[in-house]
Amino acid sequence: MTVPTPINEPVRGYAPGSPERLTLLKRIAELAGETAELTLTVGGVSRMGGGEAHDVVQPHRHAHVLGVTRNATHADARAAVTAATAAAPGWRELPFEARASIFLKAADLAAGPWRDTLNAATMLGQSKTAQQAEIDAACELIDFLRFNVHFAQGILEQQPISSPGVWNRIDHRPLEGFVYAITPFNFTAIAGNLPSAPALMGNTVIWKPSVTQQLAAHHTMRLFEAAGLPAGVINMVTGDGLAVSDVVVTDPDLAGIHFTGSAGVFQTLWSAVGANVARYRSYPRLVGETGGKDFVLAHPSADVDALVTALVRGAFEFQGQKCSAASRAYIPRSLWEGGVRDQLIATVDAITYGDITDFSHFGGAVIDRRAFARHAAALSRADATPSCTILAGGTVDDNVGYFVRPTVIACTDPADEVFTTEYFGPILAVYVYDSLDEVVDLVDTASPYALTGAIFAQDRGVLEDLGRRLRFTAGNLYLNDKPTGAVVGQQPFGGGRASGTNDKAGSWHNLVRWTSPRTIKETFVPAVGHAYPHMG
């Protein structure tokens, strides 16, 4: 059996007058005109959760409610455990081709008739521009679904050698129990991948999306159903997840956690698993991709235009709300004073953030009131800190939406929090250096994270040297490119240190974590008689 060879889904442009722009705008208007009931789905049944209600709003127009969801309660979580457990035997006994074809069908639906819905929900609910939604909710989600099938087949093909008279084989079993997938607000593709990857390998899943991503998650769940996913294989529970974790993390059948989000929440979950370790039937697999404080390090030989473009796109696309976003830059004085500073400030000042249904904007709003307040506080602190100078942006406005201006802060104290703390928004800190040797150590040690980083240099020897010295500073290193925008199958994504377990989403590294191999040795003509030759 050979699965279809995947290729990356082409990115549509949404240029003025293009047919894709017209159909996307139509779908945006339809979704914006509804107030959806954002249900949980347990055992194939969709209904509202039993807990506190949350409005899901447009971040760039927070008075506009797109839908209402509710926290799942302990009873809802118990129902999800029951449904996942009941569905497990039938799902894992299905041949791999049957499971794979469901997710390949989901990919084709997402590439075709569901594309506008997924993009429109992501734009409205997460304040992404058409381009940012397209690379996420369409292309990356489709790529995850298609490439995972290809990588899974490669895992199943991994078999041991045999010797004369013996046939050895590996049975790539799923885990014994269910997987708990918890997903962040910022990527619809990640939200779709975290439950579907373990499911592809034969596991059943309880999926807890982020409240602020619930509109796109709702449509992703409908997409899986439309592709033929049987009831109970992925059970989506809604809300803040606190009651869900009370039940799920203490359940003996918890077999794994597939998490993406902040380091703090992952550490809380890890501690809870540790505290309950004696309860479980097996040791749960813990896969978590978390935060970043991602660097751009420029050498004096760097190309100035390429550097400025990477800083602007890397720091300010999707309002800096990517774990991979450039949030600290180390620039040599010669380049900074020789043009980078002025070009960067002029470009950032010209960027507009606004209502993403107006396609002329470069970005939208930050996700919610909490993120807005965090950024407002960070900017006030920087403004009051003598070693920091706000060179561009620095202002916020939440009258209509949660808007934070793209901001560049130059800071002469390399230990300041602007170089160490993940704000997760449009704030780029710049350190102007005189000594490359000293700055390389700063880049490596300033923050606890090690997710992405970029080195800009024209000098090949410098690229090699810095790449070697910063080997453990990033799980995804970019040479002369921005540190964002990893493509499934091309740049497997994930980081080390506080940034996560580095299991590389959308790759065999990740999929293999959701299997528990059984080795089978079959002997065709078994030995008879217990004695060995040395015994005479």
Ligand SMILES: NC(=O)c1ccc[n+]([C@@H]2O[C@H](COP(=O)([O-])OP(=O)(O)OC[C@H]3O[C@@H](n4cnc5c(N)ncnc54)[C@H](O)[C@@H]3O)[C@@H](O)[C@H]2O)c1
């Ligand atoms: N490394 C990566 O691949 C990657 C990708 C995307 C986002 N991120 C990181 O995610 C963070 C931003 O996303 P966020 O704000 O949604 O993160 P978050 O940690 O606040 O929330 C992530 C998810 O965890 C849930 N959650 C929180 N407490 C929980 C609990 N006790 N039990 C169950 N669920 C719980 C949230 O509701 C949400 O669904 C940033 O730190 C970013 O760097 C990392």
Ligand SMILES: N[C@@H](CCC=O)C(=O)O
């Ligand atoms: N994989 C994405 C980031 C995901 C985190 O938010 C990128 O490479 O930019």
